[in-house]
Amino acid sequence: MAFDISAENLLTIDQLTEKLGVVRRTLELKRRDGKFPEPTTYIFGSPRWSSTCINRWLAEQQRPSTGLTKLEERLSRPFTPV
Numbered sequence: 001m002a003f004d005i006s007a008e009n010l011l012t013i014d015q016l017t018e019k020l021g022v023v024r025r026t027l028e029l030k031r032r033d034g035k036f037p038e039p040t041t042y043i044f045g046s047p048r049w050s051s052t053c054i055n056r057w058l059a060e061q062q063r064p065s066t067g068l069t070k071l072e073e074r075l076s077r078p079f080t081p082v
Contacts, residue, residue, distance in 0.1 A: 010043070012046060037049060058077070
């Protein structure tokens with residue numbers, strides 16, 4: 001499967017932390033624990049995530065029967081690229 005860079009918005013970890021309202025360490029811990037998606041690709045050694053992948057992950061995080069924590073509420077909002 002070919003990767004079409006024009007079809008995706010590729011986000012850096014700094015962009016993700018800003019949009020998700022969490023610190024970098026939180027994302028690093030979630031990645032380490034397998035609770036955050038692996039990067040879609042690497043550009044010059046820097047991990048990048050597609051906005052589609054992140055939006056899909058956010059949708060999976062919602063727990064409708066138990067309600068959402070504050071962090072989950074922030075993470076559940078769809079990402080809108082700037």
